[in-house]
Amino acid sequence: MKKLIAGNWKMNGSAGTAGSLIWEVESKIQAQPDLLEECDFVVCPPFVHLETVKEKCRKVALGAQDCSQQKNGAYTGDISAAMLNDVGAQYVILGHSERRQYHKEDDKLVHDKAVAANAHGLVTIICVGETEAEREAGRQNEVVGAQMEASIPQTANHKNTVIAYEPVWAIGTGKTATADDIRDMHAFIRGQLSQKMADAAEVRVLYGGSVKPSNAREIFSVPNVDGALIGGASLKADDYIGIAAATLS
Numbered sequence: 001m002k003k004l005i006a007g008n009w010k011m012n013g014s015a016g017t018a019g020s021l022i023w024e025v026e027s028k029i030q031a032q033p034d035l036l037e038e039c040d041f042v043v044c045p046p047f048v049h050l051e052t053v054k055e056k057c058r059k060v061a062l063g064a065q066d067c068s069q070q071k072n073g074a075y076t077g078d079i080s081a082a083m084l085n086d087v088g089a090q091y092v093i094l095g096h097s098e099r100r101q102y103h104k105e106d107d108k109l110v111h112d113k114a115v116a117a118n119a120h121g122l123v124t125i126i127c128v129g130e131t132e133a134e135r136e137a138g139r140q141n142e143v144v145g146a147q148m149e150a151s152i153p154q155t156a157n158h159k160n161t162v163i164a165y166e167p168v169w170a171i172g173t174g175k176t177a178t179a180d181d182i183r184d185m186h187a188f189i190r191g192q193l194s195q196k197m198a199d200a201a202e203v204r205v206l207y208g209g210s211v212k213p214s215n216a217r218e219i220f221s222v223p224n225v226d227g228a229l230i231g232g233a234s235l236k237a238d239d240y241i242g243i244a245a246a247t248l249s
């Protein structure tokens with residue numbers, strides 16, 4: 001299966017920098033077309049830059065960082081899955097730990113957002129992961145298992161769902177989980193998926209948390225790692241493409 005190289009731009013940039021970043025990324029892919037044999041690409045800019053980025057997307061798919069669970073109506077400030085589909089988004093990140101933490105999103109809400117997203121043809125990137133305290137207490141499987149159980153909808157399959165394992169303590173901190181930790185968790189996640197879906201072996205499971213060009217090769221060599229969800233390093237075209245290049249032999 002091709003690796004999914006997903007860039008989460010978070011709340012960064014202007015229309016100008018978003019436009020130049022996607023342009024640089026596309027140029028680098030064009031200069032190194034063998035990357036497309038190994039990787040699929042998606043970038044998730046802030047909502048207001050989706051259209052700017054879409055205009056320049058050629059090989060890279062467009063994604064958003066969140067969507068509403070509601071269809072439409074009096075929900076000030078929210079963006080529906082239908083609106084994302086309308087501007088050309090194909091993916092949406094849901095349940096990122098920053099949304100869980102700063103916006104009090106819980107698994108039920110992530111589940112309902114995923115149902116809405118799938119109903120409008122979006123592929124969800126559902127994020128799960130334990131905090132440092134939970135890992136220290138040895139509770140990582142229990143926590144991630146519970147998140148998966150409650151947030152992945154019944155209708156999920158390998159075409160409409162991607163899982164991203166992001167240990168909260170590794171996001172934006174420069175700390176990465178060890179290859180052994182990633183192997184154990186990704187195997188656990190695959191096992192959980194196979195209890196839920198017939199096509200579990202084909203569902204992409206991404207790793208996220210301080211992925212960079214220097215650690216990408218090791219991370220991608222871990223069984224059941226089908227790509228990366230990249231924050232900070234996705235804001236530099238060289239680093240983002242450098243991570244993708246780690247899939248080449």
Ligand code: PGA
Pocket residue numbers: 008166170171172173174208209210211229230231232233
């Ligand atoms: P990071 O973020 O790569 O900056 O650690 C990853 C994420 O939050 O998706």
